Amino acid sequence: MESDRPTVSRRDLVAAGSGMLAGPLLAALGSNATAAAADAPASGAPTTALPMQNPLTQYPKPPFKKQHQDAPGLAGLMDPKPDHGETSYKGSGKLVGRKALITGGDSGIGRAAAIAFAREGADVAINYLPVEELDAKEVVDLIRAAGRKAVAIPGDLRDEAFCKKLVDDAAAQLGGLDLLVSNAAKQVYVESLTDITTEQFDATFKTNVYAMFWVTKAALAHLKPGASIICTTSINAYDPSPSILDYAMTKGAIAIFVKGLSKQLIGKGIRVNGVAPGPIWTPLQPSGGQSPEKLVTFGGETPYKRPGQPAELAATYVLLASQESSYVSGEIYGITGGHPTA
Ligand code: NAD
Numbered sequence: 089m090e091s092d093r094p095t096v097s098r099r100d101l102v103a104a105g106s107g108m109l110a111g112p113l114l115a116a117l118g119s120n121a122t123a124a125a126a127d128a129p130a131s132g133a134p135t136t137a138l139p140m141q142n143p144l145t146q147y148p149k150p151p152f153k154k155q156h157q158d159a160p161g162l163a164g165l166m167d168p169k170p171d172h173g174e175t176s177y178k179g180s181g182k183l184v185g186r187k188a189l190i191t192g193g194d195s196g197i198g199r200a201a202a203i204a205f206a207r208e209g210a211d212v213a214i215n216y217l218p219v220e221e222l223d224a225k226e227v228v229d230l231i232r233a234a235g236r237k238a239v240a241i242p243g244d245l246r247d248e249a250f251c252k253k254l255v256d257d258a259a260a261q262l263g264g265l266d267l268l269v270s271n272a273a274k275q276v277y278v279e280s281l282t283d284i285t286t287e288q289f290d291a292t293f294k295t296n297v298y299a300m301f302w303v304t305k306a307a308l309a310h311l312k313p314g315a316s317i318i319c320t321t322s323i324n325a326y327d328p329s330p331s332i333l334d335y336a337m338t339k340g341a342i343a344i345f346v347k348g349l350s351k352q353l354i355g356k357g358i359r360v361n362g363v364a365p366g367p368i369w370t371p372l373q374p375s376g377g378q379s380p381e382k383l384v385t386f387g388g389e390t391p392y393k394r395p396g397q398p399a400e401l402a403a404t405y406v407l408l409a410s411q412e413s414s415y416v417s418g419e420i421y422g423i424t425g426g427h428p429t430a
């Protein structure tokens with residue numbers, strides 16, 4: 089299979105959703121596929137859309153209930169529960185037949201990307217820590233409910249040998265690799281530099297920077313022209329929060345990795361982009377990413393006066409993964425609730 093010309097099965101057509109396959113894809117599929125998608129409008133125009141609404145009032149605002157979990161935390165234990173697009177994300181066939189690996193795919197932003205990728209027609213492997221099995225199981229079920237293959241590979245990304253094995257196992261079980269979302273992270277708030285231990289500094293860099301380097305390096309053996317790498321950085325790469333300085337440093341490193349690697353890989357036809365979220369309602373925050381006191385007002389400092397929900401990032405990951413953004417590489421998309429990154 090050529091990664092930029094996916095094979096498309098009957099299952100792909102079903103999973104791609106109700107009559108929303110675009111013209112060029114239909115042409116690539118041939119006459120049987122055209123018949124199978126007979127109710128698709130000739131123009132390729134969508135038949136439904138999310139209801140238009142004011143984004144300021146779309147989701148919960150602070151104050152939130154005081155809460156704390158041990159790291160890495162579980163989405164299922166958050167109050168209110170995050171929205172990862174479970175009931176809202178509708179696919180339109182943008183990633184039919186693609187093979188994706190998403191680190192931190194069990195919860196938060198990674199889960200939102202996993203749900204969206206599957207509903208767009210991709211088979212998805214997720215990595216997470218073994219203690220996150222409950223969250224991971226929900227994501228696996230959601231991917232399968234979308235009619236796609238789900239591969240769950242738990243393990244600790246701070247181990248170089250595991251990172252290589254993760255990528256090779258994902259590619260073996262998916263039958264290739266077209267999309268890599270490097271998204272896992274550690275964030276621990278510590279008010280003063282003098283209180284950041286070497287152990288924490290090391291673990292944060294291992295999880296956020298080294299793992300991305302090891303996973304991406306291993307993925308290059310599998311990625312073909314048309315493939316897309318997406319790294320999750322942060323608003324902290326531009327405007328660091330003083331209480332998560334070591335984390336902010338890693339996010340700066342990720343942003344530079346995206347820009348530099350894009351220049352290196354564009355000659356191979358592989359695109360590299362980043363996403364820079366602002367405050368998003370995920371387990372990263374109540375499990376030590378913020379103090380329990382600050383979590384009560386989390387997101388209140390943004391122009392939206394609320395945190396984002398993981399579901400609000402999914403479409404950007406899909407866009408960066410899809411062939412529709414073929415001329416986009418080396419970019420970092422801010423999703424910040426109105427706090428510009430540049
Ligand atoms: P999350 O807790 O849902 O996801 C982070 C994931 O990282 C965890 O689910 C866990 O599976 C994984 N992880 C952590 N340590 C690991 C390890 N040693 N080995 C394997 N996996 C490990 O939180 P999230 O907010 O969705 O985080 C996703 C990305 O978004 C991260 O890169 C984070 O820095 C970034 N981000 C989040 C926010 C925010 O406010 N939530 C803001 C900016 C950027």
Ligand code: MG
Nearest residue numbers: 160194195220
């Ligand atoms: Mg998690």
